[in-house]
Each structure stands twice: as C-alpha cells, then as structure tokens.
Amino acid sequence: MDFHPLPQPEEIPEREKEDAMGAYLMMFAAVAVGLPLPVINLIASVIYYFINKKKSRFIHFHSLQALLSNIPTTLINWGAVIWAVTIFFKEDWHVTEEFWAYVIFAGVSTFLYFIVSLIAAFKARQGKMYYFLLFGKIAYEAAYKVKTEDHQNAEPINKPPF
Numbered sequence: 306m307d308f309h310p311l312p313q314p315e316e317i318p319e320r321e322k323e324d325a326m327g328a329y330l331m332m333f334a335a336v337a338v339g340l341p342l343p344v345i346n347l348i349a350s351v352i353y354y355f356i357n358k359k360k361s362r363f364i365h366f367h368s369l370q371a372l373l374s375n376i377p378t379t380l381i382n383w384g385a386v387i388w389a390v391t392i393f394f395k396e397d398w399h400v401t402e403e404f405w406a407y408v409i410f411a412g413v414s415t416f417l418y419f420i421v422s423l424i425a426a427f428k429a430r431q432g433k434m435y436y437f438l439l440f441g442k443i444a445y446e447a448a449y450k451v452k453t454e455d456h457q458n459a460e461p462i463n464k465p466p467f
Contacts, residue, residue: 311449314432317363322432324357325367329426332375332419347372347379362448367429370444371422374437378418385411 334349428435
C-alpha cells in the first residue's frame with residue numbers, strides 16, 4: 306500500500322492546524338451545552354469529522370483519530386450512566402463495590418483520554434502528527450493511503466511511524 310508524504314509543520318496552513326486541533330476539543334461539547342451526557346461528545350466528533358474530512362489529509366487524520374478515540378470513552382461512560390440509572394430506579398438503592406470500581410475506572414479512563422486529547426490538540430496546532438495507540442494507525446491509513454489509480458509506483462512513499 307502506498308502513502309502520500311506527510312506534510313511538514315511549516316507547510317500546513319494555520320487554518321488547517323486550527324481545524325485539526327478543534328477535532329480533539331470536541332471532547333468538551335457536553336460541557337459546553339451543560340449536559341453530563343457522554344454521547345454528546347461523540348455526536349459532536351461525528352459531525353466535526355464529516356464536515357472537515359475533505360478539507361485536507363492532515364485534518365482528516367486528526368478528526369478521524371479524535372472520533373475513533375472518543376468511541377470507547379463514550380461507551381465506558383454510558384455504561385456508568387446506565388448502571389447508575391438502574392440503581393436509581395430500584396427500590397433499595399443498593400450501590401455495590403463493583404459499581405464504585407466501575408465508576409472509578411470510567412473516571413480514570415476519561416481523565417486519561419482528556420490528557421491525551423489535549424496533548425494531541427497541542428501537537429495538531431503545531432502542525433505535527435500525534436499517533437494514538439491503535440487509532441493512530443487506522444486514521445493514518447484512512448487519511449494518507451494512495452489509491453491505485455492515483456499512484457502506480459509499487460514502492461511506498463511513506464509509512465506510519467510504528
């Protein structure tokens with residue numbers, strides 16, 4: 306599989322850097338609308354991805370990586386929300402140690418996601434690539450692969466750094 310060369314930070318227009326950075330900031334969408342529902346962040350990431358993916362390969366990579374990394378965090382947080390709601394509607398309101406362990410797990414994973422996303426937003430604003438574990442490779446291949454009709458050379462131009 307052939308890949309388009311990665312742009313250098315000085316070659317990327319400022320507007321593209323800002324748009325790539327914005328993809329990671331969709332994690333604050335629920336906070337912006339004042340709702341503690343984790344699905345709002347995912348919806349915002351999906352909308353942002355489909356609006357911006359055709360602007361450039363750089364923006365496509367960052368918005369897809371932000372979207373893909375948002376999915377597990379959303380699912381983990383939805384698990385906590387659904388579990389809490391089921392406890393709330395039970396008559397005895399018995400909160401188990403397993404529930405608290407899951408809530409702590411959800412909180413830690415969300416916190417780590419925020420930290421990594423802020424780092425990625427900072428790197429994107431600088432015009433640099435930042436690869437998340439697993440999602441970075443998927444996003445890279447989706448954004449930078451060369452279609453066979455675009456490029457006939459059998460030798461790869463560029464490969465992901467992993």
